[in-house]
Amino acid sequence: MGKGIFEKIVFLLNCLLEVIFQQPYFCIICGRELAYEEVYICDGCQDSFERVTDIVKIDGQDDIFLDECIALYEFKGNVRDIVHDLKYRGKKDLSNVIAYLINKNINLDADLITWVPQSKRTYRNRGYNQSEEIAKYLSYYTNIKCEELLIRVKETQSQVLLNGIDRWYNVWDAFSAERNLKGLKVLIVDDVVTTGATLNYCAKALKQKGAYVVNAICFAKSC
Numbered sequence: 177m178g179k180g181i182f183e184k185i186v187f188l189l190n191c192l193l194e195v196i197f198q199q200p201y202f203c204i205i206c207g208r209e210l211a212y213e214e215v216y217i218c219d220g221c222q223d224s225f226e227r228v229t230d231i232v233k234i235d236g237q238d239d240i241f242l243d244e245c246i247a248l249y250e251f252k253g254n255v256r257d258i259v260h261d262l263k264y265r266g267k268k269d270l271s272n273v274i275a276y277l278i279n280k281n282i283n284l285d286a287d288l289i290t291w292v293p294q295s296k297r298t299y300r301n302r303g304y305n306q307s308e309e310i311a312k313y314l315s316y317y318t319n320i321k322c323e324e325l326l327i328r329v330k331e332t333q334s335q336v337l338l339n340g341i342d343r344w345y346n347v348w349d350a351f352s353a354e355r356n357l358k359g360l361k362v363l364i365v366d367d368v369v370t371t372g373a374t375l376n377y378c379a380k381a382l383k384q385k386g387a388y389v390v391n392a393i394c395f396a397k398s399c
């Protein structure tokens with residue numbers, strides 16, 4: 177038996193062993209070993225997430241351009257920890273987990289997926305835009321095309337420390353869309369929705385370029 181064949185047999189045996197003795201995967205929250213059909217988060221931990229059952233109501237200080245805003249979970253407990261790990265602790269891979277959960281639970285329908293652009297300062301500090309990351313994974317799971325459509329035309333403060341009305345003034349007409357979107361149904365992706373002001377001005381910019389429906393999908397709702 178030639179050496180080449182022997183190496184091929186060893187390689188095949190190794191593949192077979194890998195299939196038989198698969199590496200276990202663990203829940204990213206409680207650390208428990210995942211069952212065969214569980215992905216990233218065990219069913220027990222997912223049951224602890226509180227689902228948002230209604231469409232998120234956007235109470236504006238201005239006209240409302242966003243048609244519908246859906247959020248998957250309430251922003252509390254483990255859901256808040258996941259978002260904080262993604263945004264402030266560099267765990268960029270959680271964007272994949274978030275997109276997986278959104279796609280598993282919500283039926284999305286759009287011609288194009290896009291994301292809320294970050295301020296240049298935040299992007300420099302964080303190194304990535306978590307909404308863009310979620311949007312790209314969501315595109316992978318849904319097969320809906322993902323495109324960068326929005327730019328920030330006004331540098332804004334972080335919304336985190338601002339109250340309701342100031343959040344609206346902070347992002348008032350802060351966005352612009354890049355290309356003709358005539359007749360298209362666009363879905364904006366964001367990690368957390370609070371007042372909806374940012375999403376509303378993103379929707380306004382997209383509609384100014386002809387988008388006929390603009391919806392938003394967010395991982396969590398904080399109010």
Ligand SMILES: [Zn+2]
Pocket residue numbers: 203204205206207208217218219220221222
């Ligand atoms: Zn768990």
